[in-house]
Amino acid sequence: MPTTLDTSAPAKDRFLSAFEMSNGQALNGKNASISSHREAAIQRFAELGVPTNKLEAWKYTDISKIVDREYTLPLSMNVPDVDASDLDDVLIEDLDAHRVVTVNGRVHNGLSDIGTLPDGVVVSSLADAGANHPDIVEAHYGKYADFEDEAMTALNTAFVQDGLFVYVPSGTAVEKPIYAVHLTVSDADVMIQPRHLFVVEDGGIATIIEMQHTLTDARVFTNTVREAYVGARGNLDHYIGQVESDASSQVQTTAAYHEDNSVFSTNTITLSGEMVRNNLTITPDGEFCESNLYGLYLGKDQMHVDNQTLVDHVHADCVSNELYKNVLNDASKGVFNGKVFVRPDSQRINAYQSNKSIVLSNEANMYTKPELEIYADDVQCSHGATSGQLDEEGIFYLRSRGLSEKRARILMLQAFAQDIVDEIRVDALREHMTHRLRERFASYFDRSE
Amino acid sequence: MALLEVKNLHVSVEDEDIEILKGVDLTLDTGEVHAIMGPNGSGKSTLAAVLAGREEYVVTQGEILYDGEDLLELEAEERAEKGVFLAFQYPVELPGVSMTNFLREAVNAVREARGEEELGAGDFLKLVRERAKLVDLSADLTKRSVNEGFSGGEKKRNEIFQLAMLEPRLAILDETDSGLDIDALRQVSDGVNKLRSDDRGFLVITHYQRLLDYIVPDHVHVMVDGRVVRSGDKNLAVQLEEKGYEWVREEAAAAA
Numbered sequence: 001m002p003t004t005l006d007t008s009a010p011a012k013d014r015f016l017s018a019f020e021m022s023n024g025q026a027l028n029g030k031n032a033s034i035s036s037h038r039e040a041a042i043q044r045f046a047e048l049g050v051p052t053n054k055l056e057a058w059k060y061t062d063i064s065k066i067v068d069r070e071y072t073l074p075l076s077m078n079v080p081d082v083d084a085s086d087l088d089d090v091l092i093e094d095l096d097a098h099r100v101v102t103v104n105g106r107v108h109n110g111l112s113d114i115g116t117l118p119d120g121v122v123v124s125s126l127a128d129a130g131a132n133h134p135d136i137v138e139a140h141y142g143k144y145a146d147f148e149d150e151a152m153t154a155l156n157t158a159f160v161q162d163g164l165f166v167y168v169p170s171g172t173a174v175e176k177p178i179y180a181v182h183l184t185v186s187d188a189d190v191m192i193q194p195r196h197l198f199v200v201e202d203g204g205i206a207t208i209i210e211m212q213h214t215l216t217d218a219r220v221f222t223n224t225v226r227e228a229y230v231g232a233r234g235n236l237d238h239y240i241g242q243v244e245s246d247a248s249s250q251v252q253t254t255a256a257y258h259e260d261n262s263v264f265s266t267n268t269i270t271l272s273g274e275m276v277r278n279n280l281t282i283t284p285d286g287e288f289c290e291s292n293l294y295g296l297y298l299g300k301d302q303m304h305v306d307n308q309t310l311v312d313h314v315h316a317d318c319v320s321n322e323l324y325k326n327v328l329n330d331a332s333k334g335v336f337n338g339k340v341f342v343r344p345d346s347q348r349i350n351a352y353q354s355n356k357s358i359v360l361s362n363e364a365n366m367y368t369k370p371e372l373e374i375y376a377d378d379v380q381c382s383h384g385a386t387s388g389q390l391d392e393e394g395i396f397y398l399r400s401r402g403l404s405e406k407r408a409r410i411l412m413l414q415a416f417a418q419d420i421v422d423e424i425r426v427d428a429l430r431e432h433m434t435h436r437l438r439e440r441f442a443s444y445f446d447r448s449e
Numbered sequence: 450m451a452l453l454e455v456k457n458l459h460v461s462v463e464d465e466d467i468e469i470l471k472g473v474d475l476t477l478d479t480g481e482v483h484a485i486m487g488p489n490g491s492g493k494s495t496l497a498a499v500l501a502g503r504e505e506y507v508v509t510q511g512e513i514l515y516d517g518e519d520l521l522e523l524e525a526e527e528r529a530e531k532g533v534f535l536a537f538q539y540p541v542e543l544p545g546v547s548m549t550n551f552l553r554e555a556v557n558a559v560r561e562a563r564g565e566e567e568l569g570a571g572d573f574l575k576l577v578r579e580r581a582k583l584v585d586l587s588a589d590l591t592k593r594s595v596n597e598g599f600s601g602g603e604k605k606r607n608e609i610f611q612l613a614m615l616e617p618r619l620a621i622l623d624e625t626d627s628g629l630d631i632d633a634l635r636q637v638s639d640g641v642n643k644l645r646s647d648d649r650g651f652l653v654i655t656h657y658q659r660l661l662d663y664i665v666p667d668h669v670h671v672m673v674d675g676r677v678v679r680s681g682d683k684n685l686a687v688q689l690e691e692k693g694y695e696w697v698r699e700e701a702a703a704a705a
Binding site: 391393394396397398399400401402403404405407411412414415416418419 | 501502503504524525526528529530534535537540541543544545546550551552554555556558559562594595611615
């Protein structure tokens with residue numbers, strides 16, 4: 001039975017009592033290492049409570065007002081029906097991929113079309129992986145997403161049931177992208193807590209695309225935790241498309257850890273949602289690692305999107321590139337807090353960080369805080385943040401050659417977003433996103449005419 | 450009816466009470482090249498900006514007729530569609546805006562306004578190659594972002610190349626010669642000379658007489674302090690070069 005959170009009690013107590021009721025039953029699971037974290041996690045959550053904007057890290061994003069709603073917590077194994085036609089509507093055209101569909105955080109085998117994977121590669125539910133590959137889960141689960149200071153990660157860890165599991169064995173290349181279609185389906189307001197685990201062993205190569213959709217008008221709150229491990233000389237190319245409904249909110253925490261000579265790249269494109277908080281922590285723990293972080297947020301209406309990133313350079317001789325761009329229209333809000341941490345012995349680090357925003361309306365706001373903390377002396381680091389309006393001189397130039405003002409503005413916005421789109425190395429995804437961006441930019445000016 | 454008639458044009462900067470143009474009169478017809486010369490701050494570039502439709506200027510008196518139509522009623526893009534072209538003094542760099550995509554859109558917007566067929570991709574590229582040759586612009590530059598990483602000379606040649614692509618009836622060149630080396634000056638002038646025709650008029654704004662050695666004008670106007678104080682043929686430019694702007698300035702002061 002789903003548990004409905006009773007809003008007469010304070011938010012924290014609701015989760016604690018839901019945990020009491022469900023632990024050992026709905027939350028039993030098949031894997032000892034997943035279960036073993038629950039108690040410590042719920043205890044830590046009890047101490048931390050739901051984050052409020054009194055905390056520096058949540059200053060501009062009051063997630064408590066989103067958490068404090070009467071959600072259903074679907075803790076049973078039952079997954080609502082989804083029509084194949086509903087799925088077809090959201091699929092990316094011409095994307096040749098190993099498709100895995102999750103519904104409310106659980107892998108749905110009937111809608112998935114994983115196809116033939118290279119030997120040893122696993123794409124499955126985390127629940128199945130707990131039973132079938134307990135050693136891999138034990139080695140990596142809960143190792144990167146630390147819940148000590150993150151209440152929402154603690155909450156997720158306490159309630160983990162399922163999510164996506166990807167395993168790429170040593171020296172194996174997965175040629176086609178692994179394409180995760182995350183669907184949330186519910187008649188009532190619902191809160192789900194997916195937990196994903198990606199393990200790419202040394203020399204493994206994979207591309208993972210995750211698209212997040214909601215197939216309901218009900219209010220949805222998703223608290224996702226994702227852990228990614230990339231072994232030495234491995235390469236994981238990761239994309240997230242946040243294209244949920246306007247009534248959807250989420251906290252999404254990604255913790256990536258990678259070793260010598262490996263590359264981890266992640267690109268998050270956020271086009272909708274009521275309130276979205278993305279926490280991204282990357283730890284390149286080996287020499288000659290390359291970490292790439294890209295993000296694009298196109299704000300409209302009352303959207304509120306907060307990207308918090310941390311690159312923790314714990315090892316020397318690594319490179320990190322970070323570029324986040326925002327376009328804010330209407331009364332949308334954007335928050336960017338990017339931190340690059342260079343530890344005392346981490347010499348010869350090249351770390352670049354940039355956050356650029358275009359604010360199109362007087363009601364829109366962008367809060368940006370780039371932070372470099374450098375304790376090594378032989379490093380090259382730069383950071384920069386700009387917020388401004390479209391270049392009116394450029395718009396006049398285009399108009400003076402016959403382009404309408406609307407076309408000129410759309411072209412300028414496309415140009416602004418282009419370097420994030422150019423970082424998408426999967427052709428079908430790049431075209432899909434280009435099309436979505438074009439639609440969004442056009443909508444900015446259609447409404448105001 | 451002349452192509453362009455500027456009558457008693459008074460222009461101020463928006464939000465400021467500073468009058469820049471104080472009653473400019475000018476008539477220009479197709480087939481003609483008019484040069485406007487004048488010292489810094491005389492209002493030459495303001496005249497070009499107002500003709501092209503920049504919004505930061507306010508016309509307080511007078512009128513501009515283009516083909517008998519009130520030009521001031523038209524938006525910048527409508528002027529472009531009707532055949533007004535301004536070659537910028539400082540062409541704008543637009544990182545991420547593809548030269549080819551932008552230009553194809555511009556050419557087709559103008560063609561549509563003229564009631565012509567849209568150019569297909571093949572015909573468009575053919576036209577690009579042909580017109581790029583007019584100003585010795587490498588067709589490779591058209592594959593880049595608009596003006597991004599172009600040298601000063603390349604930017605100015607790119608302006609004339611776009612002029613050649615859009616085939617305007619009134620082409621305004623705002624100090625296109627400034628900052629050019631002698632080779633680029635020749636390339637730009639050659640391009641303009643090849644584009645002179647009976648159904649096109651040029652308004653060439655320049656600080657120096659040297660450009661007019663290459664682009665020989667039919668008429669020369671001297672602007673001082675927001676007014677055309679003297680008009681003549683190409684010999685006026687030579688006189689001006691010899692005697693300096695003080696000569697016309699004093700004459701204007703004496704007449705006032």
